[in-house]
Amino acid sequence: MAKTNNNKKKLSPEQRDELLKTLKARFEKNMKRHKGIEWAKVQTKLEAHTDKLWSLHEMEITGGEPDVVGHDQKTGEYIFYDCSTESPKGRRSICYDRKALESRKEHKPENSAIDMATAMGVELLTEEQYRELQKLGNFDTKTSSWIETPADIRKLGGAIFADFRYDKVFVYHNGAESYYAVRGFRGSLKV
Template identity: 75%
Template sequence: MTKRNMELSLKQREEVLEILKDRFDTNMNRHKDLEWAKVQAKLEDSTEKLWSLNEMEITKGEPDVVGYDKMTDEYIFYDCSAESPKGRRSVCYDREALEARKKHKPENNAMDMAAAMGIELLTEEQYWQLQKLGNFDTKTSSWVQTPANIRKLGGAIFCDRRYDTVFLYHNGAESYYAARGFRGSLRV
């Protein structure tokens, strides 16, 4: 992906900033003690990150600020859509899994899609943090970053929320389902 492709027009930047501000204001429980003006200043200085947030928005991730890292001076965004982002479902875990499928291959895989968007899949720990902010994935599930030892054996992990409980599961990395996508994170 070239840098040219990762640039938004002025109008697009204004639109995504407005969407992010509205979501920020509507969901203050996700980012207590944070100020939108400071978040916006960081976003305006980081056009590639704003592009990534726009990609998260386009694929129905509804990105929002969920924290601030004082050590790195970065705001942390997660996909906060109620269900796994609609524009990122029906994908297997990674390219290796996609290439291993002989029949009925999905169109894409979670790891490549995330990389193309400039984001990372949530880790298991980040997924648990997200679930403290609300009830997510009550009808869908989301791939999360899989430890190398599990992936080496052909598996991948995903999470969801059922029965008011967050679950961590495993599946073959090449599997894909209409209700399974992935959630991303981005530091700005």
């Protein structure tokens, strides 16, 4: 499992340049995800927010393949989601949150989705965001992703995840302490 770089939340100039190059290539290859958005404006925003670049780097090195999926007209922020075909490889085999992790008596996973997302500076996709993502392509056809769980479900010990099967988005429940080799999480980030 890929480790996040928690020691320093700053990229070297080489890492920054390589990330921007990767993001630009992905942006240009997948124009249907962000119609009407210009890369030059996105890059200007990214260069002004190095903390967000660091978070995008974390998304990238854990297999998320982040890409621009929208632009918030009110705030001027660009919205990135993990757009890897399957749930990011470097974020699988994790339970939902810290409480779930601590509740396991044996065979504990290495981490939780909420803790990893927080460390990376991103948020888990909500159910609505997950459904929006699926309009841009077919994601999680062989894997699944934890999504933001409503407090009333979490209070009862559950958590929700989603996937795409039979041309439909399915949202399911599981015990928050469960973890599987094919379940990770997808993040969102506003820049």
